[in-house]
Amino acid sequence: MKELWLGSKCAEVPIIQGGMGVGVSRSSLAGAVAAQGAVGIISTAQIGYDEAGFEQNQQECNRKALVKHIQRAKEIAGGKGLIGVNVMVALKHYREHVQIAAEAGADVIICGAGLPADLPKIIEELHMPADQQPAIAPIVSSAKAAGLILKMWDRHYGKTADFFVVEGPKAGGHLGFSVDQLEQYAHQQDYDGEILAILEAKKTFEEKYSRKIPVIVAGGIFTAEDIAHIIQLGADGVQIASRFVATEECDASLAYKQAYIDAKESNVRIVKSPVGMPGRALNNTFIQELDVAPKRVTKCYNCLEKCNPAQVPYCITEALIRAVKGDVEHGLIFCGANVGCINQITTVPTLIEELKQGFMLA
Ligand SMILES: Cc1cc2nc3c(=O)[nH]c(=O)nc-3n(C[C@H](O)[C@H](O)[C@H](O)COP(=O)(O)O)c2cc1C
Known part of the structure:
Protein backbone atom coordinates (compact mmCIF):
# COMPACT_ATOMS: atom_id res chain seq x y z
CA MET A 1 0.00 0.00 0.00
CA SER A 253 -28.73 9.56 13.73
CA LEU A 254 -29.12 5.86 14.37
CA ALA A 255 -32.38 5.86 12.36
CA TYR A 256 -30.45 7.16 9.33
CA LYS A 257 -27.89 4.36 9.64
CA GLN A 258 -30.69 1.81 10.09
CA ALA A 259 -32.33 3.07 6.86
CA TYR A 260 -29.07 2.16 5.08
CA ILE A 261 -29.05 -1.30 6.63
CA ASP A 262 -32.69 -1.91 5.69
CA ALA A 263 -32.26 -0.63 2.11
CA LYS A 264 -32.31 -2.99 -0.85
CA GLU A 265 -30.98 -2.28 -4.32
CA SER A 266 -34.56 -1.73 -5.51
CA ASN A 267 -35.05 1.08 -2.94
CA VAL A 268 -32.58 3.41 -4.66
CA ARG A 269 -33.87 6.22 -6.89
CA ILE A 270 -32.50 9.06 -8.99
CA VAL A 271 -34.18 12.25 -7.78
CA LYS A 272 -34.36 15.90 -8.82
CA SER A 273 -32.62 18.41 -6.61
CA PRO A 274 -32.82 22.20 -6.27
CA VAL A 275 -29.03 22.14 -6.85
CA GLY A 276 -29.86 21.46 -10.51
CA MET A 277 -28.10 18.10 -10.74
CA PRO A 278 -29.69 14.67 -10.36
CA GLY A 279 -29.14 13.01 -7.00
CA ARG A 280 -29.21 9.41 -5.79
CA ALA A 281 -31.33 8.74 -2.72
CA LEU A 282 -33.43 6.16 -0.90
CA ASN A 283 -37.01 5.83 -2.08
CA ASN A 284 -39.23 6.81 0.86
CA THR A 285 -42.47 8.65 1.58
CA PHE A 286 -40.75 11.98 0.86
CA ILE A 287 -39.71 10.89 -2.66
CA GLN A 288 -43.07 9.28 -3.40
CA GLU A 289 -44.95 12.42 -2.37
CA LEU A 290 -42.72 14.44 -4.70
CA ASP A 291 -43.80 12.20 -7.57
CA VAL A 292 -47.31 13.54 -7.02
CA ALA A 293 -46.68 17.21 -6.24
CA PRO A 294 -43.84 19.60 -5.32
CA LYS A 295 -43.52 20.69 -1.70
CA ARG A 296 -44.08 24.38 -1.20
CA VAL A 297 -41.08 26.13 0.36
CA THR A 298 -42.18 28.26 3.31
CA LYS A 299 -38.76 29.25 4.64
CA CYS A 300 -35.41 29.89 2.93
CA TYR A 301 -32.22 28.72 4.65
CA ASN A 302 -29.93 30.66 2.27
CA CYS A 303 -27.97 27.64 1.16
CA LEU A 304 -27.72 27.72 -2.63
CA GLU A 305 -26.36 30.44 -4.87
CA LYS A 306 -28.99 29.72 -7.50
CA CYS A 307 -32.28 28.73 -5.92
CA ASN A 308 -35.67 30.28 -6.43
CA PRO A 309 -37.77 29.02 -3.50
CA ALA A 310 -40.94 29.68 -5.49
CA GLN A 311 -39.85 27.31 -8.26
CA VAL A 312 -37.89 24.45 -6.68
CA PRO A 313 -39.67 21.13 -5.99
CA TYR A 314 -38.69 21.23 -2.29
CA CYS A 315 -36.29 22.87 0.17
CA ILE A 316 -33.15 20.74 0.17
CA THR A 317 -31.88 22.05 3.52
CA GLU A 318 -35.14 21.21 5.26
CA ALA A 319 -35.26 17.74 3.67
CA LEU A 320 -31.64 16.89 4.56
CA ILE A 321 -31.93 18.17 8.15
CA ARG A 322 -35.04 16.05 8.70
CA ALA A 323 -33.18 12.99 7.45
CA VAL A 324 -29.99 13.43 9.45
CA LYS A 325 -32.03 13.94 12.62
CA GLY A 326 -33.81 10.63 12.03
CA ASP A 327 -37.11 11.38 10.24
CA VAL A 328 -36.16 8.89 7.57
CA GLU A 329 -39.59 8.77 5.90
CA HIS A 330 -40.02 12.52 5.46
CA GLY A 331 -36.43 13.54 4.80
CA LEU A 332 -34.02 13.14 1.87
CA ILE A 333 -31.53 10.30 2.37
CA PHE A 334 -28.74 10.42 -0.17
CA CYS A 335 -26.97 7.11 -0.79
CA GLY A 336 -24.62 5.41 -3.24
CA ALA A 337 -25.84 2.79 -5.73
CA ASN A 338 -24.45 -0.06 -3.60
CA VAL A 339 -26.27 0.85 -0.38
CA GLY A 340 -28.22 -2.43 -0.70
C1 LIG B 1 -25.32 10.83 2.34
C2 LIG B 1 -24.40 11.39 1.32
C3 LIG B 1 -24.17 12.75 1.28
C4 LIG B 1 -23.26 13.29 0.36
N1 LIG B 1 -23.01 14.64 0.39
C5 LIG B 1 -22.07 15.17 -0.44
C6 LIG B 1 -21.73 16.55 -0.36
O1 LIG B 1 -22.25 17.31 0.46
N2 LIG B 1 -20.79 17.03 -1.23
C7 LIG B 1 -20.17 16.20 -2.16
O2 LIG B 1 -19.32 16.67 -2.93
N3 LIG B 1 -20.47 14.89 -2.22
C8 LIG B 1 -21.39 14.35 -1.39
N4 LIG B 1 -21.66 13.01 -1.44
C9 LIG B 1 -20.84 12.14 -2.36
C10 LIG B 1 -19.71 11.44 -1.58
O3 LIG B 1 -18.81 12.34 -1.04
C11 LIG B 1 -18.96 10.38 -2.41
O4 LIG B 1 -18.12 10.93 -3.37
C12 LIG B 1 -19.80 9.33 -3.09
O5 LIG B 1 -20.98 9.07 -2.40
C13 LIG B 1 -18.99 8.06 -3.25
O6 LIG B 1 -19.76 6.95 -3.58
P1 LIG B 1 -20.17 5.84 -2.50
O7 LIG B 1 -21.13 6.50 -1.57
O8 LIG B 1 -20.81 4.78 -3.34
O9 LIG B 1 -18.94 5.38 -1.80
C14 LIG B 1 -22.59 12.45 -0.55
C15 LIG B 1 -22.84 11.07 -0.52
C16 LIG B 1 -23.72 10.54 0.39
C17 LIG B 1 -23.94 9.06 0.41
Whole structure:
Protein backbone atom coordinates (compact mmCIF):
# COMPACT_ATOMS: atom_id res chain seq x y z
CA MET A 1 0.00 0.00 0.00
CA LYS A 2 1.49 3.30 -1.13
CA GLU A 3 1.06 6.38 1.03
CA LEU A 4 -0.99 9.18 -0.52
CA TRP A 5 0.59 12.59 -1.04
CA LEU A 6 -1.94 15.39 -1.46
CA GLY A 7 0.12 18.52 -2.13
CA SER A 8 2.53 18.76 0.78
CA LYS A 9 0.38 16.55 3.05
CA CYS A 10 0.69 12.82 3.40
CA ALA A 11 -1.80 10.14 4.47
CA GLU A 12 -0.51 6.68 5.26
CA VAL A 13 -3.74 5.04 4.02
CA PRO A 14 -4.86 6.10 0.50
CA ILE A 15 -8.55 6.21 1.37
CA ILE A 16 -10.62 9.39 1.50
CA GLN A 17 -13.92 9.24 3.35
CA GLY A 18 -16.23 11.26 1.10
CA GLY A 19 -17.81 14.45 2.43
CA MET A 20 -21.49 14.03 3.28
CA GLY A 21 -23.73 17.00 3.92
CA VAL A 22 -25.93 18.01 5.85
CA GLY A 23 -24.39 16.80 9.11
CA VAL A 24 -23.62 13.21 8.00
CA SER A 25 -19.84 13.68 7.96
CA ARG A 26 -18.64 16.02 10.67
CA SER A 27 -15.91 15.72 13.30
CA SER A 28 -16.85 12.38 14.79
CA LEU A 29 -16.62 10.47 11.48
CA ALA A 30 -13.81 12.48 9.89
CA GLY A 31 -11.70 12.37 13.09
CA ALA A 32 -12.12 8.59 13.42
CA VAL A 33 -11.11 8.06 9.77
CA ALA A 34 -8.02 10.26 10.13
CA ALA A 35 -7.08 8.44 13.35
CA GLN A 36 -6.64 5.32 11.16
CA GLY A 37 -4.16 7.17 8.93
CA ALA A 38 -6.69 7.91 6.16
CA VAL A 39 -8.34 11.18 5.06
CA GLY A 40 -11.49 12.25 6.93
CA ILE A 41 -13.69 14.81 5.21
CA ILE A 42 -16.17 17.14 6.91
CA SER A 43 -18.94 18.55 4.72
CA THR A 44 -19.53 22.27 5.23
CA ALA A 45 -23.13 22.18 3.91
CA GLN A 46 -25.34 23.49 6.77
CA ILE A 47 -22.81 22.05 9.22
CA GLY A 48 -24.29 24.17 12.03
CA TYR A 49 -27.82 22.79 11.62
CA ASP A 50 -28.01 21.80 15.31
CA GLU A 51 -26.33 24.91 16.76
CA ALA A 52 -28.51 27.15 18.96
CA GLY A 53 -29.90 30.01 16.83
CA PHE A 54 -29.63 28.18 13.49
CA GLU A 55 -33.24 28.96 12.55
CA GLN A 56 -32.50 32.70 12.83
CA ASN A 57 -28.92 32.91 11.53
CA GLN A 58 -27.67 29.98 9.49
CA GLN A 59 -24.50 31.66 8.31
CA GLU A 60 -23.19 32.51 11.76
CA CYS A 61 -23.97 29.02 13.08
CA ASN A 62 -22.29 27.40 10.06
CA ARG A 63 -19.15 29.51 10.50
CA LYS A 64 -18.91 28.63 14.19
CA ALA A 65 -19.62 24.95 13.63
CA LEU A 66 -17.10 24.64 10.81
CA VAL A 67 -14.22 25.87 12.97
CA LYS A 68 -15.40 23.75 15.90
CA HIS A 69 -15.65 20.54 13.85
CA ILE A 70 -12.26 20.97 12.18
CA GLN A 71 -10.62 21.47 15.59
CA ARG A 72 -12.52 18.56 17.14
CA ALA A 73 -11.73 16.23 14.24
CA LYS A 74 -8.03 17.04 14.59
CA GLU A 75 -8.19 16.27 18.31
CA ILE A 76 -9.85 12.91 17.63
CA ALA A 77 -7.27 12.14 14.92
CA GLY A 78 -4.44 12.74 17.40
CA GLY A 79 -1.99 13.84 14.73
CA LYS A 80 -2.67 10.90 12.42
CA GLY A 81 -4.09 11.00 8.88
CA LEU A 82 -5.51 14.15 7.33
CA ILE A 83 -8.60 16.24 7.98
CA GLY A 84 -10.26 17.98 5.06
CA VAL A 85 -13.49 19.63 4.08
CA ASN A 86 -15.88 19.26 1.19
CA VAL A 87 -17.38 22.52 -0.04
CA MET A 88 -20.08 22.56 -2.69
CA VAL A 89 -19.45 25.19 -5.37
CA ALA A 90 -23.23 25.60 -5.67
CA LEU A 91 -23.42 26.99 -2.11
CA LYS A 92 -24.10 30.69 -1.63
CA HIS A 93 -21.27 30.80 0.93
CA TYR A 94 -18.83 28.57 -0.97
CA ARG A 95 -16.00 31.15 -1.01
CA GLU A 96 -16.39 31.94 2.69
CA HIS A 97 -16.47 28.25 3.68
CA VAL A 98 -13.22 27.67 1.76
CA GLN A 99 -11.58 30.63 3.54
CA ILE A 100 -12.76 29.58 7.01
CA ALA A 101 -11.70 25.97 6.48
CA ALA A 102 -8.23 26.96 5.24
CA GLU A 103 -7.68 29.32 8.16
CA ALA A 104 -8.99 26.77 10.66
CA GLY A 105 -6.28 24.34 9.53
CA ALA A 106 -8.02 21.98 7.09
CA ASP A 107 -5.33 19.88 5.40
CA VAL A 108 -7.39 19.35 2.28
CA ILE A 109 -10.21 21.19 0.48
CA ILE A 110 -12.30 19.28 -2.04
CA CYS A 111 -14.91 21.14 -4.09
CA GLY A 112 -17.74 19.57 -6.06
CA ALA A 113 -21.28 20.26 -7.28
CA GLY A 114 -19.89 22.61 -9.92
CA LEU A 115 -16.37 23.39 -11.14
CA PRO A 116 -14.33 25.46 -8.62
CA ALA A 117 -12.93 27.86 -11.24
CA ASP A 118 -11.48 30.36 -8.72
CA LEU A 119 -10.39 27.97 -5.92
CA PRO A 120 -6.62 28.68 -6.29
CA LYS A 121 -7.32 32.42 -6.12
CA ILE A 122 -9.39 32.11 -2.94
CA ILE A 123 -6.48 30.31 -1.27
CA GLU A 124 -3.86 32.66 -2.70
CA GLU A 125 -5.69 35.71 -1.30
CA LEU A 126 -5.35 34.31 2.22
CA HIS A 127 -1.53 34.78 2.01
CA MET A 128 -0.85 31.70 4.11
CA PRO A 129 2.70 30.26 4.39
CA ALA A 130 3.09 27.60 1.68
CA ASP A 131 3.48 24.70 4.14
CA GLN A 132 0.22 25.63 5.87
CA GLN A 133 -1.89 25.91 2.73
CA PRO A 134 -4.44 23.15 2.23
CA ALA A 135 -4.18 20.79 -0.74
CA ILE A 136 -6.95 21.67 -3.18
CA ALA A 137 -8.93 19.40 -5.49
CA PRO A 138 -11.89 19.59 -7.82
CA ILE A 139 -14.41 16.78 -8.16
CA VAL A 140 -14.96 15.82 -11.80
CA SER A 141 -16.95 13.12 -13.54
CA SER A 142 -15.54 13.35 -17.08
CA ALA A 143 -12.22 13.82 -18.85
CA LYS A 144 -13.75 16.91 -20.46
CA ALA A 145 -14.36 18.54 -17.07
CA ALA A 146 -10.91 17.47 -15.83
CA GLY A 147 -9.23 19.06 -18.86
CA LEU A 148 -11.32 22.22 -18.53
CA ILE A 149 -10.52 22.90 -14.88
CA LEU A 150 -6.81 22.12 -15.31
CA LYS A 151 -6.62 24.49 -18.28
CA MET A 152 -8.49 27.23 -16.36
CA TRP A 153 -6.24 27.00 -13.29
CA ASP A 154 -3.15 26.90 -15.49
CA ARG A 155 -4.16 29.87 -17.65
CA HIS A 156 -5.57 32.14 -14.93
CA TYR A 157 -3.42 31.34 -11.91
CA GLY A 158 -0.37 29.41 -13.14
CA LYS A 159 -1.43 26.59 -10.79
CA THR A 160 -2.46 22.99 -11.08
CA ALA A 161 -4.62 20.73 -8.92
CA ASP A 162 -3.00 19.03 -5.93
CA PHE A 163 -5.17 16.02 -6.79
CA PHE A 164 -8.51 15.07 -8.37
CA VAL A 165 -11.55 13.27 -7.10
CA VAL A 166 -13.20 11.41 -9.98
CA GLU A 167 -16.79 10.69 -9.07
CA GLY A 168 -18.44 7.98 -11.14
CA PRO A 169 -22.11 7.25 -11.87
CA LYS A 170 -22.63 4.96 -8.83
CA ALA A 171 -21.87 7.69 -6.26
CA GLY A 172 -24.30 9.05 -3.69
CA GLY A 173 -25.58 12.61 -3.39
CA HIS A 174 -25.47 14.93 -6.38
CA LEU A 175 -24.16 13.42 -9.59
CA GLY A 176 -22.23 15.04 -12.44
CA PHE A 177 -24.22 13.18 -15.10
CA SER A 178 -27.52 13.67 -16.93
CA VAL A 179 -30.33 11.23 -16.22
CA ASP A 180 -29.78 9.72 -19.69
CA GLN A 181 -26.07 9.19 -19.02
CA LEU A 182 -26.92 7.52 -15.70
CA GLU A 183 -29.28 5.16 -17.54
CA GLN A 184 -26.55 4.25 -20.01
CA TYR A 185 -24.02 3.62 -17.28
CA ALA A 186 -26.52 1.50 -15.37
CA HIS A 187 -27.28 -0.76 -18.31
CA GLN A 188 -24.50 -0.90 -20.86
CA GLN A 189 -21.62 1.46 -20.46
CA ASP A 190 -18.54 0.93 -18.34
CA TYR A 191 -16.96 3.90 -16.49
CA ASP A 192 -13.38 2.54 -16.64
CA GLY A 193 -12.80 4.21 -20.03
CA GLU A 194 -13.56 7.63 -18.55
CA ILE A 195 -11.19 7.01 -15.62
CA LEU A 196 -8.43 6.10 -18.09
CA ALA A 197 -9.17 9.24 -20.14
CA ILE A 198 -8.86 11.39 -16.98
CA LEU A 199 -5.55 9.71 -16.12
CA GLU A 200 -4.40 10.63 -19.64
CA ALA A 201 -5.76 14.23 -19.53
CA LYS A 202 -3.72 15.17 -16.46
CA LYS A 203 -0.37 14.04 -17.94
CA THR A 204 0.28 17.30 -19.84
CA PHE A 205 -0.07 19.24 -16.59
CA GLU A 206 2.05 16.80 -14.60
CA GLU A 207 4.81 17.36 -17.14
CA LYS A 208 4.35 21.14 -17.19
CA TYR A 209 4.43 21.46 -13.39
CA SER A 210 6.92 18.58 -12.84
CA ARG A 211 4.76 17.02 -10.20
CA LYS A 212 2.33 14.18 -9.78
CA ILE A 213 -1.41 14.89 -9.71
CA PRO A 214 -2.94 11.96 -7.80
CA VAL A 215 -6.32 10.69 -8.95
CA ILE A 216 -8.80 9.41 -6.38
CA VAL A 217 -11.78 7.48 -7.72
CA ALA A 218 -15.21 7.46 -6.04
CA GLY A 219 -18.63 5.94 -6.57
CA GLY A 220 -19.93 2.52 -5.67
CA ILE A 221 -16.62 1.23 -4.32
CA PHE A 222 -17.54 -1.46 -1.83
CA THR A 223 -15.16 -4.42 -1.62
CA ALA A 224 -11.39 -4.89 -1.44
CA GLU A 225 -11.67 -6.25 -5.00
CA ASP A 226 -13.31 -3.00 -6.15
CA ILE A 227 -10.36 -1.09 -4.68
CA ALA A 228 -7.82 -3.42 -6.30
CA HIS A 229 -9.50 -2.88 -9.67
CA ILE A 230 -9.37 0.93 -9.36
CA ILE A 231 -5.70 0.85 -8.33
CA GLN A 232 -4.86 -1.50 -11.22
CA LEU A 233 -6.41 1.03 -13.60
CA GLY A 234 -3.78 3.50 -12.42
CA ALA A 235 -5.57 5.54 -9.74
CA ASP A 236 -3.75 6.54 -6.55
CA GLY A 237 -6.54 6.05 -4.06
CA VAL A 238 -10.27 5.76 -3.51
CA GLN A 239 -12.97 7.91 -2.00
CA ILE A 240 -15.75 6.03 -0.24
CA ALA A 241 -18.81 7.53 1.43
CA SER A 242 -21.84 5.23 1.78
CA ARG A 243 -20.00 2.49 3.64
CA PHE A 244 -18.91 5.02 6.28
CA VAL A 245 -22.55 5.91 7.04
CA ALA A 246 -23.09 2.52 8.67
CA THR A 247 -20.41 3.05 11.30
CA GLU A 248 -20.76 3.85 14.98
CA GLU A 249 -18.70 6.99 14.45
CA CYS A 250 -20.83 8.48 11.63
CA ASP A 251 -22.45 11.75 12.72
CA ALA A 252 -25.97 10.88 11.45
CA SER A 253 -28.73 9.56 13.73
CA LEU A 254 -29.12 5.86 14.37
CA ALA A 255 -32.38 5.86 12.36
CA TYR A 256 -30.45 7.16 9.33
CA LYS A 257 -27.89 4.36 9.64
CA GLN A 258 -30.69 1.81 10.09
CA ALA A 259 -32.33 3.07 6.86
CA TYR A 260 -29.07 2.16 5.08
CA ILE A 261 -29.05 -1.30 6.63
CA ASP A 262 -32.69 -1.91 5.69
CA ALA A 263 -32.26 -0.63 2.11
CA LYS A 264 -32.31 -2.99 -0.85
CA GLU A 265 -30.98 -2.28 -4.32
CA SER A 266 -34.56 -1.73 -5.51
CA ASN A 267 -35.05 1.08 -2.94
CA VAL A 268 -32.58 3.41 -4.66
CA ARG A 269 -33.87 6.22 -6.89
CA ILE A 270 -32.50 9.06 -8.99
CA VAL A 271 -34.18 12.25 -7.78
CA LYS A 272 -34.36 15.90 -8.82
CA SER A 273 -32.62 18.41 -6.61
CA PRO A 274 -32.82 22.20 -6.27
CA VAL A 275 -29.03 22.14 -6.85
CA GLY A 276 -29.86 21.46 -10.51
CA MET A 277 -28.10 18.10 -10.74
CA PRO A 278 -29.69 14.67 -10.36
CA GLY A 279 -29.14 13.01 -7.00
CA ARG A 280 -29.21 9.41 -5.79
CA ALA A 281 -31.33 8.74 -2.72
CA LEU A 282 -33.43 6.16 -0.90
CA ASN A 283 -37.01 5.83 -2.08
CA ASN A 284 -39.23 6.81 0.86
CA THR A 285 -42.47 8.65 1.58
CA PHE A 286 -40.75 11.98 0.86
CA ILE A 287 -39.71 10.89 -2.66
CA GLN A 288 -43.07 9.28 -3.40
CA GLU A 289 -44.95 12.42 -2.37
CA LEU A 290 -42.72 14.44 -4.70
CA ASP A 291 -43.80 12.20 -7.57
CA VAL A 292 -47.31 13.54 -7.02
CA ALA A 293 -46.68 17.21 -6.24
CA PRO A 294 -43.84 19.60 -5.32
CA LYS A 295 -43.52 20.69 -1.70
CA ARG A 296 -44.08 24.38 -1.20
CA VAL A 297 -41.08 26.13 0.36
CA THR A 298 -42.18 28.26 3.31
CA LYS A 299 -38.76 29.25 4.64
CA CYS A 300 -35.41 29.89 2.93
CA TYR A 301 -32.22 28.72 4.65
CA ASN A 302 -29.93 30.66 2.27
CA CYS A 303 -27.97 27.64 1.16
CA LEU A 304 -27.72 27.72 -2.63
CA GLU A 305 -26.36 30.44 -4.87
CA LYS A 306 -28.99 29.72 -7.50
CA CYS A 307 -32.28 28.73 -5.92
CA ASN A 308 -35.67 30.28 -6.43
CA PRO A 309 -37.77 29.02 -3.50
CA ALA A 310 -40.94 29.68 -5.49
CA GLN A 311 -39.85 27.31 -8.26
CA VAL A 312 -37.89 24.45 -6.68
CA PRO A 313 -39.67 21.13 -5.99
CA TYR A 314 -38.69 21.23 -2.29
CA CYS A 315 -36.29 22.87 0.17
CA ILE A 316 -33.15 20.74 0.17
CA THR A 317 -31.88 22.05 3.52
CA GLU A 318 -35.14 21.21 5.26
CA ALA A 319 -35.26 17.74 3.67
CA LEU A 320 -31.64 16.89 4.56
CA ILE A 321 -31.93 18.17 8.15
CA ARG A 322 -35.04 16.05 8.70
CA ALA A 323 -33.18 12.99 7.45
CA VAL A 324 -29.99 13.43 9.45
CA LYS A 325 -32.03 13.94 12.62
CA GLY A 326 -33.81 10.63 12.03
CA ASP A 327 -37.11 11.38 10.24
CA VAL A 328 -36.16 8.89 7.57
CA GLU A 329 -39.59 8.77 5.90
CA HIS A 330 -40.02 12.52 5.46
CA GLY A 331 -36.43 13.54 4.80
CA LEU A 332 -34.02 13.14 1.87
CA ILE A 333 -31.53 10.30 2.37
CA PHE A 334 -28.74 10.42 -0.17
CA CYS A 335 -26.97 7.11 -0.79
CA GLY A 336 -24.62 5.41 -3.24
CA ALA A 337 -25.84 2.79 -5.73
CA ASN A 338 -24.45 -0.06 -3.60
CA VAL A 339 -26.27 0.85 -0.38
CA GLY A 340 -28.22 -2.43 -0.70
CA CYS A 341 -25.03 -4.37 0.12
CA ILE A 342 -24.69 -2.74 3.54
CA ASN A 343 -26.20 -4.98 6.21
CA GLN A 344 -24.67 -4.07 9.55
CA ILE A 345 -23.18 -1.25 11.56
CA THR A 346 -19.46 -1.54 11.99
CA THR A 347 -16.70 0.71 13.33
CA VAL A 348 -14.34 2.91 11.35
CA PRO A 349 -11.18 0.93 12.37
CA THR A 350 -12.81 -2.37 11.30
CA LEU A 351 -13.99 -0.93 8.00
CA ILE A 352 -10.62 0.63 7.18
CA GLU A 353 -8.82 -2.63 8.01
CA GLU A 354 -11.15 -4.45 5.58
CA LEU A 355 -10.67 -1.83 2.83
CA LYS A 356 -6.88 -1.80 3.21
CA GLN A 357 -6.86 -5.40 1.91
CA GLY A 358 -7.76 -3.98 -1.51
CA PHE A 359 -4.37 -2.30 -1.82
CA MET A 360 -2.61 -5.57 -0.98
CA LEU A 361 -4.58 -7.34 -3.74
CA ALA A 362 -3.71 -4.73 -6.36
C1 LIG B 1 -25.32 10.83 2.34
C2 LIG B 1 -24.40 11.39 1.32
C3 LIG B 1 -24.17 12.75 1.28
C4 LIG B 1 -23.26 13.29 0.36
N1 LIG B 1 -23.01 14.64 0.39
C5 LIG B 1 -22.07 15.17 -0.44
C6 LIG B 1 -21.73 16.55 -0.36
O1 LIG B 1 -22.25 17.31 0.46
N2 LIG B 1 -20.79 17.03 -1.23
C7 LIG B 1 -20.17 16.20 -2.16
O2 LIG B 1 -19.32 16.67 -2.93
N3 LIG B 1 -20.47 14.89 -2.22
C8 LIG B 1 -21.39 14.35 -1.39
N4 LIG B 1 -21.66 13.01 -1.44
C9 LIG B 1 -20.84 12.14 -2.36
C10 LIG B 1 -19.71 11.44 -1.58
O3 LIG B 1 -18.81 12.34 -1.04
C11 LIG B 1 -18.96 10.38 -2.41
O4 LIG B 1 -18.12 10.93 -3.37
C12 LIG B 1 -19.80 9.33 -3.09
O5 LIG B 1 -20.98 9.07 -2.40
C13 LIG B 1 -18.99 8.06 -3.25
O6 LIG B 1 -19.76 6.95 -3.58
P1 LIG B 1 -20.17 5.84 -2.50
O7 LIG B 1 -21.13 6.50 -1.57
O8 LIG B 1 -20.81 4.78 -3.34
O9 LIG B 1 -18.94 5.38 -1.80
C14 LIG B 1 -22.59 12.45 -0.55
C15 LIG B 1 -22.84 11.07 -0.52
C16 LIG B 1 -23.72 10.54 0.39
C17 LIG B 1 -23.94 9.06 0.41
